[in-house]
Amino acid sequence: MMDKAYVAGQVESDIYRRWEEAKAFSPSGDTTAGSFCISMPPPNATGQLHLGHAVMLAIEDIMTRYARLKGKNTLWLPGTDHAAIATETLVIRNLQKNEKIADPRQTLGREKVLERIVDYIEHSRATIREQVRQMGSSCDWSRESYTMQDSLSRVVREVFVKMYRDGLIYRGPRLVNWDPKMQTTVSDDELEHVEEKAKFYYFKFGPFTIGTARPETKFGDKYVVVHPDDARYAQYQHGQTFAVEWINGPIVATLLKDAAVDPEFGTGAMTITPWHDAVDFEMAERHQLDRGQQVIGYDGKLLALAGEFVGMDIQAARPLIVEKLQAKGLLVKVDDHYLHKVAVSYRGKGMIEPQIREQWFIAVNKPVSTWQGKWTGQSLSLKQVLQQVVREGDIRILPKRFDKTYFHWIDNLRDWCISRQIWWGHRIPVWTRGSEVFVGVNAPAGEAWLQDPDTLDTWFSSALWTWSTLIDPALAADPALSLTDLLQRSPDFQTFHPTTVMETGYDILFFWVARMILMTTYNVGQIPFETVYLHGLVRTRDGKKMSKSSPETSIDPLDMIQKYGADALRLALVVGQTPGNDTKLYEEKIAGYRNFCNKLWNASRFVLDSKPDAFYAGLKLVQPEWKDFTPLQQWILGELAQVQKKVEKRLEASKIGDAAQLLYDFVWGDFCDWFIEFTKQDLRSADPVVVARAQYVLMVTLAQSLKLLHPFVPFVTEAIWEHFGHRLQTMPTDLVHSPLLITAKLGSLPDIKTSTKLQQKVSALQMIISQLREKKQQLGATAKGQIYVKVVEVEAVLGEFLLSQAAYLSALAGVLLVAAEAKVETNRAIKISAGTVVLELLFNEESADAGQQKQKLQAELTEVEQRRVHSEQLLGNVNFTGRAPEAVVAAEQAKLEQLQQLQMLLQEQIKKL
RNA sequence: GGGCGAUUAGCUCAGUUGGUUAGAGCGUCUGCCUUACACGCAGAAUGUCGCAGGUUCGAGUCCUGCAUCGCCCACCA
Secondary structure (H helix, E strand, C coil): CCCCCCCHHHHHHHHHHHHHHCCCCCCCCCCCCCEEEEECCCCECCCCCCHHHHHHHHHHHHHHHHHHHCCCEEEEECEEECCHHHHHHHHHHHHHHHCCCCCHHHHHHHHHHHHHHHHHHHHHHHHHHHHHHHCCCCCCHHHCEECCCHHHHHHHHHHHHHHHHCCCEEEEEEEEEEECCCCEEECHHHEEEEEEEEEEEEEEECCEEEEECCHHHHHHCCEEEECCCCHHHCCCCCCCEEEEEECCEEEEEEEEECCCCCCCCCCCEEECCHHHCHHHHHHHHHCCCCCCCCCECCCCEECHHHHHHCCCEHHHHHHHHHHHHHHCCCEEEEEEEEEEEEEEECCCCCECEEEEEEEEEECCCCCCECCCCCCCCCCECHHHHHHHHHHCCCCEEECCCHHHHHHHHHHCCCCEECEECCCCCCECCEEEECCEEEECCCCCCCCCCEECCCEECHHHHHCCHHHHCCCCHHHHCCCCCCHHHHHHHCHHHHHHCCEEEEEEEHHHHHHHHHHHHHHHHHHHCCCCEEEEEEECCEECCCCCECCCCCCCCCCCHHHHHHHHCHHHHHHHHHCCCCCCCCEECCHHHHHHHHHHHHHHHHHHHHHHHCCCHHHHHCCCCCCCCHHHCCHHHHHHHHHHHHHHHHHHHHHHCCCHHHHHHHHHHHHHHHHHHHHHHHHHHHHCCCCHHHHHHHHHHHHHHHHHHHHHHCCCCHHHHHHHHHHHHHHHCCCCHHHCCCCCHHHCCCCCCCCCCCCHHHHHHHHHHHHHHHHHHHHHHHHCCCCCCCCEECCCCCCHHHHHHHHHCHHHHHHHHCCEECCCCCCCCCCEEEEEEECCEEEEEEECCCCCCHHHHHHHHHHHHHHHHHHHHHHHHHHHCHHHHHHCCHHHHHHHHHHHHHHHHHHHHHHHHHHHC
16 A cells, blocks of 8 residues: 655655665667666865755756667766866865865875865765765666776876877977966966956056056066057157156057057056066967066965065055055046956966966867868867867757857867866876976886976866776776776777767856867767757846855755755756756645645555455456547547657657646646546446456556656655555556566557547546536536536537536536526526537526626627628638638637537527527 | 857746747635545636837737847957
8 A cells, every 4th residue: 555645754764775686777788779888977076065066966867768668778977077277276274174284285195185175075976976866866886986096097188198199299388377376377268357456557658648557567568469450649650669667667669550459448558567468468479579578476466576564465565566656756647436357266266367377278279180071181189179170060959049159169169278286186197307308108118207287277188088088997097008098998998989979067067068069079989969958047036146145045955855855956957947948846836746746645545445455466468459448538648648659759859848738737737627627527437347347448548647756756756666565466467567667668659549539539528527626616606516517519529529428517517407408497597608519507596687687698699690700801811821721710610610509509590588 | 259048927037940829837816625636626817918119911029220128159368
């Protein structure tokens, strides 16, 4: 016997364990229906599961379970990311806070700090693993991967070496985004621009007046730049030199003309500081100038060049520098309300100071790729390959509009700085000894080699994720094998790459998705995935981002799972979720889907437990033929088949929310509210065949619904499935299935004929029932006893149908239906229009005021006439028939006929009164 | 500055290639513990579909402009 209510918390972990024990998450190995693979975007190995993860897991699990249901050889590969900067910062901060070590790097040294990080990660990875399980994720844990595991680290080094030898990775002095707080570089994409109100200063610079918001960088400036077409400066020549009295004394400056200067801004003249500004750096490169001098140190303090300001913090020095310039009579004016944006680090939120440093880069514009797509023979740059694979449709991005942002991003893409000055991560496989340089997968032999202290950008290793995780770790341990060997000999790679879908948040399209395409096309010669499904952000009810800083607005997925179950949370996250759009989540929504789970549970309870075991014991049923089913049974089976078709279509079109909604409506509406209620009538029958057949249809419909629902709500469906076992023994054999729902195949129900005619008849029946219920409720207060309904006027076929279903009609509407000939005591008439039918129903209620009645009817008549006229005009219009589809014309004609009929009926009645 | 998206019931959102009287859930109101479910059943009320034009027999849906909100990108020092 099933419990009265479904309590998710009591069964979920148990069910998950059973799935794992049955190894249900591993690929079946049967590739007849094709293979399917998703690489799980690795959550950071730090931290807790948040709603972003939850949406990702829900969507991917639905895709995965659906693939399994369709019999595909399915793999969803889980893993975690070492999250270099985030993790290192966190561990360092913990050491400072908990162990009072002021400067852990200094005190402990590289090895010890790394040990602490590894300890920390081991612990938090275990946590996140558990949390991923709680969502019901059916990923294959036996293949769990981690960016820092040996096999992946090896691949990282292989790729570095390959790209270095191919001339794509190089080292050079470049302007980088330096984060003085974290003491590392940050990539362009890891920047955030924050609006800030500042002062904007105008200074005399020789004959010019220049504008700047950063006087503290200006010590070494010796170039002033204007726009080539600026009439105000037409008298000066490009390259002309002149003497300037500047902050720390007289200098010789040079004038440059460059179109990058905006003549409208400030005075149209500026000085450049290549060492601390990206635009200036590019301008210096363009005119082949020297790169100037470093003014600000890596610690964010002024250097010797600043003269007496040396060692000062920028913020503190700025006003003093301005003061000095003013004293020298160089300050022209100050604009106090200057609004601009400053760059801060996405991770640490520290102010970014551009600096020139020696860094490792990947060249994106160098034409070297051997990409074997439709462009064999051409030599393409990495950038071009990135564009081609999406433009030519090898990779499809959902929603499509993100193509544009993607292309735009690529257009502006500069060489990717891959080195980071932190310790946690893959160390750059480059060793030096004096002037010797060694680049290799393993350390060079011999003494005194020093390895580059920097590590690689986290995204370097994540960019390899779709395939580095499919390489057999045992093979990767063999140094004799080349990267090509590893790929060719790893069965998982051969079976599952390119992966089917990359499902992730649109916020990391550039960080990650684009880089996977870049690194995979180049190093493997394959696309990493066929489709990119980008989900949106989860927001609060009023559209705000959920953040840790305001815990009262944010929802903890783990709390919700505990309270409402993982299934409810999954549905709440997925219904209404369309690719690329944000969704709002709030507790009532989750509660609503919890209710649905309970509804499903109870409907199942009715189906499975409404008859005692003894009843089933005596029952031996053969599979009924189509004609044996009652019209209502045929109807529900037809609806079910149709829903299945639609759900499959939506899922294949990645419309996950729509598919879920469809099933929700079918189960709650068609199945529970109507079919089960209709069926109660059959179950009361004295004829065991009638009862058995009714039970059969309930079972079949429920079983198939459970299969369809399983990807969305795996726990409750599996829990119900468990109770199916002993009941199914009495059912025809084609329903017998695997003991676990997770491994069941969807299949399709045999011999179902969906009929639009039948659907129309049933919806007419439903509409009449609804309207009778309403009428009954209206009369409820006054009417005593039974209400008699007489079918007076009805289109022949439909009328026949309605009369044949009279028992159901009267049961569900709570009215007693009498035969057409039966006497009716009083004569108050109401009309019910239902689809293409007009019924007149008579109630034994007190006779109403005739005048009032007439007035009402008259009003109705006028409306009907208007609609009739409109309809006639429409059909009379040539364009209408010329352009509209036939079905519309037919419908319009039917509507017209009906209106004409109704009009006559009304006229007759008015006459009678 | 450039690009993208959103605007439909009190709230959160559906609305397929233009086509019957624009839908759902939550909330509200009314009546029900009808032996699957009160996490429920039955019923009701609520909409100038952001604004202004245009195309069309017909526009929530297509076009133009405007407004408000949100996001992304960008080198105005």
